Amino acid sequence: MTIRLGVPSKGRLMDKTFDWFGARGLTLRKNGNDREYAGVVEGIGGVELALLSAGEIPRELAAGRLHLGVTGSDLVREKVAGWDLRLRELARLGFGGADLVIAVPQGWVDVDTLDDLDAVAAAFRRRHGFRLRIATKYHRLTREFLKEHGVADYQLVDSQGATEGVVRNETAEAISDITSTGETLRANGLKILSDGLIHSSQATLFRSGAAQWSEAHRATLEALEEKLGI
Numbered sequence: 001m002t003i004r005l006g007v008p009s010k011g012r013l014m015d016k017t018f019d020w021f022g023a024r025g026l027t028l029r030k031n032g033n034d035r036e037y038a039g040v041v042e043g044i045g046g047v048e049l050a051l052l053s054a055g056e057i058p059r060e061l062a063a064g065r066l067h068l069g070v071t072g073s074d075l076v077r078e079k080v081a082g083w084d085l086r087l088r089e090l091a092r093l094g095f096g097g098a099d100l101v102i103a104v105p106q107g108w109v110d111v112d113t114l115d116d117l118d119a120v121a122a123a124f125r126r127r128h129g130f131r132l133r134i135a136t137k138y139h140r141l142t143r144e145f146l147k148e149h150g151v152a153d154y155q156l157v158d159s160q161g162a163t164e165g166v167v168r169n170e171t172a173e174a175i176s177d178i179t180s181t182g183e184t185l186r187a188n189g190l191k192i193l194s195d196g197l198i199h200s201s202q203a204t205l206f207r208s209g210a211a212q213w214s215e216a217h218r219a220t221l222e223a224l225e226e227k228l229g230i
């Protein structure tokens, strides 16, 4: 009857997640060797640790295979349709901050807003006979945001990495991607639209609504929340 807690197994979110729990008296520890993706939480009983890719944690929470999970708030919104009905935010952890934004070439001097982008997109289609391409790995969030803001004449092209390079490589005209310092955008001659912020993300502890929550699980969760001060 243990609670399964999923945390990122590597990358920028893992160490800070371990630090965040550590600062609250809970030690996250991998079982056995470094390659093993299971572990324990010391400082409280009844919680087992699963180390997973940050990108997989949202689906595992939605499926109820994890009771709790730490991942970026952007990844949950992107990967789980209707996430707010299926998961609950227990705590924002204050690290892993990054903004998902729409960016266009700096050379587009008359394009500063989504309205401008909409106008350019319509003109682009008339001139080229195909829709302006926006490259992203955040398909759901980008589509929802552009729909909400009345931008319609575009197509999404999938880009799973190095997205800022697509404009220079002429495989897309604009991008929707994560930025933190803004350096990668600048280095690739791109600028953020003034109203182009889709989501401000940070590492967040989520609770699954789909996991089994017995009396024992709930009691453990309460003890955990008390320990974490959330």
Ligand SMILES: Nc1ncnc2c1ncn2[C@@H]1O[C@H](COP(=O)(O)OP(=O)(O)OP(=O)(O)O)[C@@H](O)[C@H]1O
Pocket: 010, 011, 012, 013, 053, 054, 055, 056, 071, 072, 073, 074, 075, 096, 097, 098, 178, 179, 180, 181, 201, 202
């Ligand atoms: N500078 C940044 N660039 C990209 N993502 C960032 C940045 N800063 C914070 N993040 C956040 O980190 C999370 C992604 O982390 P990471 O790339 O380690 O996970 P991942 O996509 O699961 O990768 P992998 O599948 O390789 O494990 C997202 O929530 C993202 O918002």
Ligand SMILES: O=P(O)(O)OC[C@H]1O[C@H](OP(=O)(O)OP(=O)(O)O)[C@H](O)[C@@H]1O
Pocket: 160, 161, 162, 163, 164, 177, 178, 179, 180, 181, 182, 183, 184, 185
């Ligand atoms: O605003 P900045 O501080 O320049 O950071 C943003 C960059 O960092 C991330 O890339 P990552 O290193 O995760 O590689 P990726 O292209 O595989 O996503 C993100 O996708 C941007 O490319």
